[in-house]
Amino acid sequence: MSKSPEIAVMRSQLSRARGLGAAHSGTGHWWAERVTSIALVPLTLWFVYAAIHLAGLPRAAVVAWAGHPVNATLLLALILAVFHHLQLGLQVVIEDYIHTERPRLAWILAMKAGVALLGLAAAISVLKLAFAG
């Protein structure tokens, strides 16, 4: 009796089904970068328009502008998309240029902490402008 044919598969069926690949995160990072960049196309256009409008205005006018719910909403959406997109992009830059595992992890964590704090500071400032003036 001949042996039944076999195909050697190095990858488990579970690993294939999960679809996470060698990076262990699948296309999640790449996809989040695209989604935030699509969101940033209209938000950037609005932001440049808003920045030109705000240029040179006294503080009271900026407070009044940010007190409008539409402006506050778009500003918060912009901050969310910008800082999420930014940390995704900087992570790739760090991963490309720092080849040793420990310093790479340290740089990525430090960068993410810094970006998170900046994003929170921006968001809280907008909320304060919107609610308290």
Place this chain on the structure above:
Amino acid sequence: MTDIRDALMVGRSSDGRLVRRPISPHLQIYRLPMTAKLSISHRISGVALAAGTLLLVWFLVAAATSDAAYATVSSFLRSPVGYLMLFGWTAALWYHFCAGVRHLFWDAGNGFTLPTVRVTDKLVPGAALALTILTWLIVLLAA
């Protein structure tokens, strides 16, 4: 030659001399094609924009803090250094925007043929330059 592996790195130049081959892509010898130049510019402008968000955060925090803090950030932005940073930021923003839109088209599977890429190679920096100039014309005319 001291190492046998060096043998793989030796070639002949067009006039027959033995030369050490450059390690490819050697940036001093290999001329980057336009797509590669725009690609590294996309990355550089992205990092510059990341640094530029410090200005945005400073502005928002100052506006939410006090009149004095707002006066400080306003006078900095109106100083020559402030204007230079804002101009650089605008240029980086429009460049990253235009090159990013091309990337989105590529991600959707469009615009990969060489003739199209040659056109967009000019279109991306051209549009970024035009938008930067337009933005500053509006700013200066409104002021």
